[in-house]
Structure formats: C-alpha cells, structure tokens
Amino acid sequence: MRRFPVLLSLGLSGCTRAPLQDVLGSFFPSWMLCAAAGAVAASLLRAMTGMLGMQQSVPAPMLTYLSFMVAITFAVWLVFFGH
Amino acid sequence: MRSLPSRIGGISLLILSLAACTLCGFLVLDRLHSRPRTEDAYIAANIVHLAPEVSGRIVSMPVHDNEVVRRGQTLYVIDPEPYEYRVQQARAQVEGIKAQIDVQTSQVSSQVSRAGAEASSVMSARARLTLAQATQARLTPLEKQGFVTREALDQARAETKSAEAGLQTALQSAVSARQAVRSVAPLRADLAAAQAALREAERDLRLTTVKAPCDGIVTDLNVAAGEYATTGKPVFTLVDNETWWAIANFRETQLSGLVPGQRVKVYAMAQPGTPITGTLESLNAGVVPDEGMSANGLPKVPRSLNWVRIAQRFPVRISSIIPRPILCGLAPRLLWLSCDEQCRTGARHDAATRSTCAAVAAGVSS
Numbered sequence: 001m002r003r004f005p006v007l008l009s010l011g012l013s014g015c016t017r018a019p020l021q022d023v024l025g026s027f028f029p030s031w032m033l034c035a036a037a038g039a040v041a042a043s044l045l046r047a048m049t050g051m052l053g054m055q056q057s058v059p060a061p062m063l064t065y066l067s068f069m070v071a072i073t074f075a076v077w078l079v080f081f082g083h
Numbered sequence: 084m085r086s087l088p089s090r091i092g093g094i095s096l097l098i099l100s101l102a103a104c105t106l107c108g109f110l111v112l113d114r115l116h117s118r119p120r121t122e123d124a125y126i127a128a129n130i131v132h133l134a135p136e137v138s139g140r141i142v143s144m145p146v147h148d149n150e151v152v153r154r155g156q157t158l159y160v161i162d163p164e165p166y167e168y169r170v171q172q173a174r175a176q177v178e179g180i181k182a183q184i185d186v187q188t189s190q191v192s193s194q195v196s197r198a199g200a201e202a203s204s205v206m207s208a209r210a211r212l213t214l215a216q217a218t219q220a221r222l223t224p225l226e227k228q229g230f231v232t233r234e235a236l237d238q239a240r241a242e243t244k245s246a247e248a249g250l251q252t253a254l255q256s257a258v259s260a261r262q263a264v265r266s267v268a269p270l271r272a273d274l275a276a277a278q279a280a281l282r283e284a285e286r287d288l289r290l291t292t293v294k295a296p297c298d299g300i301v302t303d304l305n306v307a308a309g310e311y312a313t314t315g316k317p318v319f320t321l322v323d324n325e326t327w328w329a330i331a332n333f334r335e336t337q338l339s340g341l342v343p344g345q346r347v348k349v350y351a352m353a354q355p356g357t358p359i360t361g362t363l364e365s366l367n368a369g370v371v372p373d374e375g376m377s378a379n380g381l382p383k384v385p386r387s388l389n390w391v392r393i394a395q396r397f398p399v400r401i402s403s404i405i406p407r408p409i410l411c412g413l414a415p416r417l418l419w420l421s422c423d424e425q426c427r428t429g430a431r432h433d434a435a436t437r438s439t440c441a442a443v444a445a446g447v448s449s
Contacts, residue, residue: 014242018350018358027352029122049096057093064093067100068196074107082114 017081031073031083040064050076111114119340122397124331126351128324131299132317135161136290141310141318148304151324152295158321159293161312166288173281180274187267198260201253208253209391212246219243298324329401334394341366347401370395 020027042065049055058064139161146158219239226229230237244346304319329349345363376383 018352018355019120020350020352020355022352022355027122045096049093052089054089054092057089059093060099064097064100067097067104071100071103071107074104074111078107078110078114082111083118 034077038069041072042069118335131321161291163291170284173284194264201257201260205253208250215243215246309434332396362403
C-alpha cells in the first residue's frame, strides 16, 4: 500500500500536458487518465474509512465516494492539463 | 456501534466531497470556456510534385529519399546531350541567317547603285531629246527657205522621236531598277524567330538540371538514375519545409472565443513533451452541411428525430506553427507519422503531411 504512490508517480511520469495522452500507442483524452486517478483515490478513501472503522458512519456512501472521485478528477485535470 | 466523532467525520466527508466537486466543476467549466481546446487537429505543409519540364533519361540523382534539401539544390539531372545539340542547331541557324543578311545587304547596295545609274541615264536621255528638239526647231524654218534639204529635216524629226522613245525607256528602266531593290526585313524577322528558338533551346538545356524550388524534404522517391523522365510527370515529391501550419477543428460553440492573432499551443503527438507555439491565422468560412442540400433540383430534408444536436466543427488555421530550430528535428518524424496516417485513412488532397496533434488556444489577452 505504501508503494502505491510510487507506482502512481511512475505511471504518470510518461504523461505530458497535452490534451491527448499516448498510452501504449493509442491516444487517450487526458480527462480519462484523471478519471482513473479519481477512481483510485476514491477506492483509497474507501479503504481508509474501512481501516478507521468509519465505514458505517458515512451517510450515502455511493454519493460520497462518487463526488470524491469526481472532485479528484477535476482537481487533477486542473493541476496537470487545465493550463 | 457508531460513535459521535465518526458520525461527524462521515457527514463532513460527504459535505466536503460535494463542495469540492462543485467548486472544481465550476473551475473546470470556466477554464474550458476561457481556453478552448480540441483534440482534432493536424499539422500540414505544401507539397511540390517535382515533374521535369523536359523529357529524357535521368543521368544523375544526388538526393535520397527523406533527405532535407535547400532551395536551389540540384535534385536530378536529365541527359543534357540532345539539348546541347539542339542549342548548337539553333545557334547555327541564327548564324546562317546573319550571314544571309550580310549577303543580302551587299546585294541591296548594289541594286541601289544600279537604280542610281538608271536614274542618271534618264537625265542623259532627256538631254538628248532636248538637243534633238532644238535641232528640229532650228532646221524647220531653214527648210522652207531652201537652205536645208528635206532629208536633213526628216532625219532631225526621226532623231527627236528616237530621243523621246529613249527617254521613255530610261524612265521605265529607272522605275524597274528602283523596284528591284530588295529588302532585308524578312530576313530580320527570320533572325528574330531563330534567336527565340535559340533562347528556348538554351532554357531547355538549363532545365535538364532540376533544382529544388524551396527548402524541403524529398519523399516518395523510388526511382534511380537511368529512369526515363517525361515532361509533366512527377519523379518524386518535395514537402515544402519553409511553411508549416496546423488545422484544428473547433466546435462552433468555441469559435466565439477564437480571435485571429491569438497565441495557440499545439502539441504534435510525435513530440507531446514540447508544445509548439503558433498564431491563430484565420477561421474557416464554411463547411459542407449535412442538411440543407438539394438533390435533383429539390431540397433534401432527411426525416429524423434528433433531440440531441451535435455541434458542427469548423477548421481553424494556425500559422507560423513550427519555429525553424524545432522543425529540423521534428519534421522527419512528422513526415513518418503522416505517411502512416495517409495509408490508413486516405489523404485529403490539400493537406500534404498530417500528424495527429492537439491544439489549445490561449486566452484572448495572452
């Protein structure tokens, strides 16, 4: 789990700030990568709440994790590609 | 059991997530509006189909496929021998006509002298006639008085007549001699034509060496020296390296944010790490519509139930796309990509080379 950010940074090291990203020879929109990052972040949040025993305390978990994912997606896009 | 702090934490997580989502969403929308972008773009350059202006066998081809050539560099040489002979032939023709003009000029001067001689013989005939008339006038009163024989008077009359005829003959001869003076004007016209033919032959000879009309990259070269080149038939293609531009297709909703002169960042997918800065040159005026066409003289209106309308995209031209230093390293790779793409999708006629790229228009202020 601790190695994950390292892997993530390795995965993102091939990225540029272009609106299209070359993934294994095909061009993907950069927002798709942001959405993937958001999904990873949301699953991490879910794992963290589980570890802290807060899982039952989160109201409307679907809405919470989904909005967290979208927020992270937007934020990553703004930081890396929204120039 | 759910403790109070964990409940507060859960609720605040939900509220914070929703707030962050909304805020970031607005920021993203604002950014997309202020800096329109598209993923549908390509980089293009002009091409020159290098067809020779004269036919012949190619004797030397110093360039190779994908070679970068400079303006004026020799690309290939067509066998100049027949064209050299043609120049020699045309030159000989010019010299021949010049010699004819010299001969003709001396003939004309001799004819002019002869005409002058004929003109002076008129004077002599006139003098003879005057003398004969004077003699006749002198003898006529003397014959009545009997001092001169009738025979002598007749002889004087005959001489007058003969002198008149002689004068007429001399006048006619003078006119004829004057008319017989020939002109060199037709030969001069022939000379002008022969000189034009010589110049054309020299031009053809010069054009046997085909030179690069612009800085460019040789492409589609698959013939060698020995190939017969025909007038007007391209031997290979030269990609004009001097001007590159990008065509970016923006949605109609984005066009209001695009102003000519605006700075644009273009990412060539061959080198996505180094964005190229270009200038928005112009916006396209029209594209072929999907609807509103007429067929067989009547408007063609398709039946449809489209509630969601897809925005029309318009090509936007971005100029001064690649600064020269980058171009040198980038161009071959762009070209390679474009060839690949043309094979797959079929090239558009106007676009010479294409490479996938994306464009981000900067804000109007920048």
